[in-house]
Amino acid sequence: MDVAPITPQQFADADGVGDWRVLYWGAHAFFRAASWEAGARFVGSIAALEIVRRHEPDVDLRHEGVAVKLITRDIRNLSTRDLEVARAISAVAREQGLVADVAALQVVQTAIASPESAEVTPFWRAVLGYVPPNDTHLVDPLRRGSSVFLQPTDTVASGRGRMHVDVCVPHDEVHARIAAALAAGGRMVDDSFAPEWWTLADAENHKVDVTTWWGRESVRLEEQRAAN
Incomplete structure (x- = not known):
């Protein structure tokens, strides 16, 4: 995948990333889960995706849900790669019934x-x-x-x-x-x-x-x- 730096505005304007928000220069999402087990299944499912494994996002599993942070480490900023990974993670969340909670992000x-x-x-x-x-x-x-x-x-x-x-x-x-x-x-x-x-x-x-x-x-x- 070609990697090009993007601004927070470009990330926010892109299609398919409505679950995500830029905080400082990383992209964050929090997906509410019905249980710790449901959150763990979600983590396992996104970890199985090749595009996610190659990007290695920070993932935090709690009983309330799952927090994910994306940033392209080699440029220490957002990139087109983050867009693709964000879309893939959101697709799994929709399939498993997890709902993004933007207000929980900070x-x-x-x-x-x-x-x-x-x-x-x-x-x-x-x-x-x-x-x-x-x-x-x-x-x-x-x-x-x-x-x-x-x-x-x-x-x-x-x-x-x-x-x-x-x-x-x-x-x-x-x-x-x-x-x-x-x-x-x-x-x-x-x-x-x-x-x-x-x-x-x-x-x-x-x-x-x-x-x-x-x-x-x-x-x-x-x-x-x-x-x-």
Whole structure:
């Protein structure tokens, strides 16, 4: 199969991927199952597909259902291969009666702001047991826990704090998530970067960035062109 990088927008616009949403730069789906056994059958069935075996997606089986993440590892981004694998997995879900639940999808990340000169990466790598895929991020080597973004900055906006949580949600669920947070006692701090992210705070002024892939695809395309 020929592999070509694609943007989140190209993935979202493609046919046959309605079960899937881009969170940051991977494609995610969650399929509700009637039982743990039904979820296990689904995992076994998709693992038997040659196209899925060759792509080796991350699959998480729980009693509520099955979560799947797709990303093309050799380019660390979405590609046409992810589209084909997503369609194949969704077809098996339909055959077995599993229903995708888009509202259940999210990726949580902790952001820690430090001056670029600060040598904090070794500490966080050691204390978490994480690995660095690049200069600014640390991830669980088994991709279970939330990632850590070591945000290089010499200044932090007033009242911002040096740590905050990033919550990436599906682009068509973000306004409902923000509305729920505001209704639960939160407040909007800054929406000037929307639709890439909105900054909210709780009653104690702890910050959360609610984010989507909106606004990121042009940056990723430039990175892809530079790499090529």
